[in-house]
Amino acid sequence: MNTYSSRLLEDAVNELTRLPGIGRRTALRLALHLLRQDAQRSEALGNAIIRLRSEVRYCSRCHNISDVEICAICADHRRDHTVVCVVEDIRDVMAIENTGQFRGVYHVLGGVISPMDGIGPGDLNIASLEQRAVEGTVSELIMALPATTEGDTTNFYLYKRLHEKVGTISAISRGVAIGDDLEFADEVTLGKSILNRVPYHKTF
Amino acid sequence: MNTYSSRLLEDAVNELTRLPGIGRRTALRLALHLLRQDAQRSEALGNAIIRLRSEVRYCSRCHNISDVEICAICADHRRDHTVVCVVEDIRDVMAIENTGQFRGVYHVLGGVISPMDGIGPGDLNIASLEQRAVEGTVSELIMALPATTEGDTTNFYLYKRLHEKVGTISAISRGVAIGDDLEFADEVTLGKSILNRVPYHKTF
Numbered sequence: 455m456n457t458y459s460s461r462l463l464e465d466a467v468n469e470l471t472r473l474p475g476i477g478r479r480t481a482l483r484l485a486l487h488l489l490r491q492d493a494q495r496s497e498a499l500g501n502a503i504i505r506l507r508s509e510v511r512y513c514s515r516c517h518n519i520s521d522v523e524i525c526a527i528c529a530d531h532r533r534d535h536t537v538v539c540v541v542e543d544i545r546d547v548m549a550i551e552n553t554g555q556f557r558g559v560y561h562v563l564g565g566v567i568s569p570m571d572g573i574g575p576g577d578l579n580i581a582s583l584e585q586r587a588v589e590g591t592v593s594e595l596i597m598a599l600p601a602t603t604e605g606d607t608t609n610f611y612l613y614k615r616l617h618e619k620v621g622t623i624s625a626i627s628r629g630v631a632i633g634d635d636l637e638f639a640d641e642v643t644l645g646k647s648i649l650n651r652v653p654y655h656k657t658f
Numbered sequence: 659m660n661t662y663s664s665r666l667l668e669d670a671v672n673e674l675t676r677l678p679g680i681g682r683r684t685a686l687r688l689a690l691h692l693l694r695q696d697a698q699r700s701e702a703l704g705n706a707i708i709r710l711r712s713e714v715r716y717c718s719r720c721h722n723i724s725d726v727e728i729c730a731i732c733a734d735h736r737r738d739h740t741v742v743c744v745v746e747d748i749r750d751v752m753a754i755e756n757t758g759q760f761r762g763v764y765h766v767l768g769g770v771i772s773p774m775d776g777i778g779p780g781d782l783n784i785a786s787l788e789q790r791a792v793e794g795t796v797s798e799l800i801m802a803l804p805a806t807t808e809g810d811t812t813n814f815y816l817y818k819r820l821h822e823k824v825g826t827i828s829a830i831s832r833g834v835a836i837g838d839d840l841e842f843a844d845e846v847t848l849g850k851s852i853l854n855r856v857p858y859h860k861t862f
Contacts, residue, residue, distance in 0.1 A: 496711035507700035
């Protein structure tokens with residue numbers, strides 16, 4: 455349906471439709487919602503969107519999103535800067551931070567190696583990770599990349615490139631999620647969780 | 659989760675979360691998508707949102723959204739200006755226009771009477787509808803309001819207020835949707851479709 459009686463409305467719907475997971479119907483619903491709101495609400499949203507992209511900065515050390523040169527995590531002296539968790543993007547940093555279980559620092563790759571999508575090692579923040587490793591301050595790299603072919607490829611690439619420069623390279627454990635029934639776990643996950651079993655007294 | 663390492667990101671997520679049907683997780687996904695795009699994409703979206711609300715105008719006759727004083731439908735002399743279809747909002751205008759079955763004009767109420775939400779007749783575009791009726795150019799009002807208690811209330815209110823000023827007041831037919839199985843239709847709809855049956859030769 456393209457019978458918009460207003461070019462302004464059509465423009466807004468077209469732009470909203472470019473967002474992932476938002477079709478024309480949802481975009482129209484959002485646009486009509488904005489029309490019902492105060493003008494200052496639309497202005498706040500529009501400006502937040504424009505400023506996010508135009509003023510965003512990334513931590514020069516870990517590439518996490520940050521408003522300042524060095525992000526709050528990298529600037530926190532109470533954290534263990536010798537343990538670096540390697541993640542795909544900043545969402546993963548937030549997810550791990552929310553667990554409250556990690557007191558080291560991060561390195562955000564900005565993606566994973568994916569020849570199908572034309573993403574090679576040069577497109578990721580790997581050189582700066584190697585630099586951190588070469589500086590000799592990293593005792594352990596924890597790989598927390600997605601459990602996909604691309605994630606595995608990236609893990610393997612990083613291992614080959616960095617294992618002589620870093621004391622330990624580990625990977626987060628994979629297994630049956632807490633609270634999940636065994637019967638619903640896929641075979642690969644369940645298989646891994648048996649192969650990678652841990653001493654019982656360590657599970658407390 | 660409120661561990662955003664950037665105020666810009668936090669602002670954008672907060673504003674996006676105000677949109678209907680968008681939770682914090684989706685808002686974050688949208689914000690990260692915007693970060694990966696060119697800056698001009700974010701600017702186009704942000705500006706479209708701001709301009710939509712600040713520059714929007716409504717047709718002074720039917721209250722449909724419009725970039726000019728009189729909308730394209732009201733300005734179209736090939737349409738039948740004596741038949742006015744009364745709808746809740748501009749989405750309904752689009753939906754009816756998309757059928758290609760209606761050659762009259764519209765009147766957008768901007769809502770329906772809903773005491774629960776504090777919406778009375780004075781909050782809707784009813785005075786201007788009465789004005790159109792009083793001018794004597796309307797031969798038929800077609801009520802196309804939602805089949806809800808609020809829609810019925812509004813229909814009844816408009817009928818009482820306008821039936822002496824307009825030749826005919828009709829309502830769109832309700833019944834079993836084309837392609838639907840009878841067994842899945844609710845009782846009220848199926849009952850209505852039997853009570854309001856039409857001569858067979860009119861169904862072609």
